[in-house]
Amino acid sequence: MNSQILKMMGSFVLLILAQVLLFNQINIFGSVNPMLYLLFLVMYPFDQNQTFYIFIGFLLGFFIDFISQTGGAHTIASLSVSYLRPIIMKYSYGLTSERPKSILTDPRKTNNFVFLLIFISVHHLIYFSIAYFSADAFLLIIKNSLLTMIFSLILILLISSLYRVK
Amino acid sequence: MQRILNVFVKYRNSILYLFLLGFSLIFLKANSNFHQLKLEKISLFFSSSLYSFSNSINRYFRLEKENQRLLKENEVLKSIQIRSNTLFLYTEGCNNKTNFPFDVQRVNIIKNSFQSQYNYIIIDKGAASGIKREMGVISAKGIIGLVQAVTDNYASVISILNQDMKINVRFKNRTTFGSLIWKGKNPKKFSIEDVVSTSSIKKGDTIVTGGMSSYFPYGIPLGVVTNLENNIQNGYYKIDAELFENPAELYKAYVIENSDFKEINSLMQNIKQ
Known part of the structure; x- marks a missing residue:
C-alpha cells in the first residue's frame, strides 16, 4: 500500500515534469502538443475515494498551468474530467458489469480503449473550449481537439503498456 | 442539521467540483487577460439582461409618475412652442409677458x-x-x-x-x-x-x-x-x-x-x- 502511494506520487511529479518540460514543447504541425499527464488520471485506481480523486485532478491541472504559465484551461479540463470519470466509466464498461479496479489491470481491452477515448476527447474538448473561449472558434476547437486527441491517445496507450509490463 | 450534513456528504463530489471550478475560473481570470475580458463580457451579459428585466418591471410601476412628469414638461414646452410660433407677431421677444398673453x-x-x-x-x-x-x-x-x-x-x-x-x-x-x-x-x-x-x-x-x-x-x-x-x-x-x-x-x-x-x-x- 505504502509503495503504491509512493509510486503514484512519483508518477504524479514525473508526469507533470514530463508534460511541462517535454510534451508542451513538441508542437507537432506547429501547434499540437500531446497531453501525457492524463495518464495519471486514467490509471488512478477506480476504487479509490472519488472526492480525493477530484481534488487530485484539480491539483494536477493546477500545477501544469502554474508551471507552464498558462491561464487555467488545464485546471478546468482535468478537474471536470476527473469529476466526470464515474459517468464515463459507466458508459464504457456498462452499468451492470463489475467495476474494474484499474485500467492497467483490466482484461476488457475494447472497454479500456473506449474509456480512454471518451476520457481524452472530453478533456480535450473542454481544454480547447476554454483555451479559445469563443463561439466563433468552434471549428478551430474541434480541429485542434481531434488532432491533439490522436497523439495523446497513441502516447498514452504506448506508455500505459509500458506500465503494464512492469 | 443532520439532514443538511447528509446532503453535504451525499453531494460532496459535486460541491467540491463546483468549488474547485470556481477557484480555477478565478485563477483563469487572474492569469490571462484574454479570458478576463471574455469572462467579464459574459458576466456583463448576464447582469445586464437581469438588470434590464428588473428595470423593465420597475419602469412599468413608475409609468404613472413618469407620465405626470412628461405632461408637466409638455405643459412648459407647449407654452414655449406657441410663443415661438408668434415670434414674428410680437417681435419684442417671447419672454416678455405683455407681448405674449x-x-x-x-x-x-x-x-x-x-x-x-x-x-x-x-x-x-x-x-x-x-x-x-x-x-x-x-x-x-x-x-x-x-x-x-x-x-x-x-x-x-x-x-x-x-x-x-x-x-x-x-x-x-x-x-x-x-x-x-x-x-x-x-x-x-x-x-x-x-x-x-x-x-x-x-x-x-x-x-x-x-x-x-x-x-x-x-x-x-x-x-x-x-x-x-x-x-x-x-x-x-x-x-x-x-x-x-x-x-x-x-x-x-x-x-x-x-x-x-x-x-x-x-x-x-x-x-x-
Missing part, C-alpha cells in the same frame, strides 16, 4: 362625445384652477375647442366637432385666411370655407391656427389640405382638410388662457356699439 394649463378630458352633430367635452378642472369661459383648449397636435361653462372643479368645452364652431385658420407660410368647419361625420374630416379663389393654395398645405381670434394663438398646426376645388361661380375655394389628430380619441389637453382677453373684448364691444 397666452398661458398654458394641463387638464384631463373626462368625457368626450363625437356621435352627435353638436359635441361637448368635459374637463377635470374648473374655476378653482382658474379656468374661465371662452378659453381655448388645445391638444398636442391640434385644437379641441372652447370652454363654454365652468363649475368649481369642472368645465364643459364646445368641441370643434360641433357644427356651430368656426375656427379661424391660416395656411402655413401663406397669408390666406379661412374658417375651419366640421363636416359632421368623420371626426377627422373638415372643410375650410371663405377662401377666395384668387389665393394660391396647393393640396397638402398645412393648416395652422390663424391668430385672428383672441382664443388661440397663431401657428398651432391642425391638419393638411386633402382636396381642393375651385368654385368659379361664387369665387371661393371648396377645400377638404384632414386633422393630424382625432379629437374624439383624446384624453389629455391643455387649456390656454389669453390674459389680454378682456381688453380685446372690450374693444370689440366698443366697435359694436
Whole structure:
C-alpha cells in the first residue's frame, strides 16, 4: 500500500515534469502538443475515494498551468474530467458489469480503449473550449481537439503498456 | 442539521467540483487577460439582461409618475412652442409677458362625445384652477375647442366637432385666411370655407391656427389640405382638410388662457356699439 502511494506520487511529479518540460514543447504541425499527464488520471485506481480523486485532478491541472504559465484551461479540463470519470466509466464498461479496479489491470481491452477515448476527447474538448473561449472558434476547437486527441491517445496507450509490463 | 450534513456528504463530489471550478475560473481570470475580458463580457451579459428585466418591471410601476412628469414638461414646452410660433407677431421677444398673453394649463378630458352633430367635452378642472369661459383648449397636435361653462372643479368645452364652431385658420407660410368647419361625420374630416379663389393654395398645405381670434394663438398646426376645388361661380375655394389628430380619441389637453382677453373684448364691444 505504502509503495503504491509512493509510486503514484512519483508518477504524479514525473508526469507533470514530463508534460511541462517535454510534451508542451513538441508542437507537432506547429501547434499540437500531446497531453501525457492524463495518464495519471486514467490509471488512478477506480476504487479509490472519488472526492480525493477530484481534488487530485484539480491539483494536477493546477500545477501544469502554474508551471507552464498558462491561464487555467488545464485546471478546468482535468478537474471536470476527473469529476466526470464515474459517468464515463459507466458508459464504457456498462452499468451492470463489475467495476474494474484499474485500467492497467483490466482484461476488457475494447472497454479500456473506449474509456480512454471518451476520457481524452472530453478533456480535450473542454481544454480547447476554454483555451479559445469563443463561439466563433468552434471549428478551430474541434480541429485542434481531434488532432491533439490522436497523439495523446497513441502516447498514452504506448506508455500505459509500458506500465503494464512492469 | 443532520439532514443538511447528509446532503453535504451525499453531494460532496459535486460541491467540491463546483468549488474547485470556481477557484480555477478565478485563477483563469487572474492569469490571462484574454479570458478576463471574455469572462467579464459574459458576466456583463448576464447582469445586464437581469438588470434590464428588473428595470423593465420597475419602469412599468413608475409609468404613472413618469407620465405626470412628461405632461408637466409638455405643459412648459407647449407654452414655449406657441410663443415661438408668434415670434414674428410680437417681435419684442417671447419672454416678455405683455407681448405674449397666452398661458398654458394641463387638464384631463373626462368625457368626450363625437356621435352627435353638436359635441361637448368635459374637463377635470374648473374655476378653482382658474379656468374661465371662452378659453381655448388645445391638444398636442391640434385644437379641441372652447370652454363654454365652468363649475368649481369642472368645465364643459364646445368641441370643434360641433357644427356651430368656426375656427379661424391660416395656411402655413401663406397669408390666406379661412374658417375651419366640421363636416359632421368623420371626426377627422373638415372643410375650410371663405377662401377666395384668387389665393394660391396647393393640396397638402398645412393648416395652422390663424391668430385672428383672441382664443388661440397663431401657428398651432391642425391638419393638411386633402382636396381642393375651385368654385368659379361664387369665387371661393371648396377645400377638404384632414386633422393630424382625432379629437374624439383624446384624453389629455391643455387649456390656454389669453390674459389680454378682456381688453380685446372690450374693444370689440366698443366697435359694436
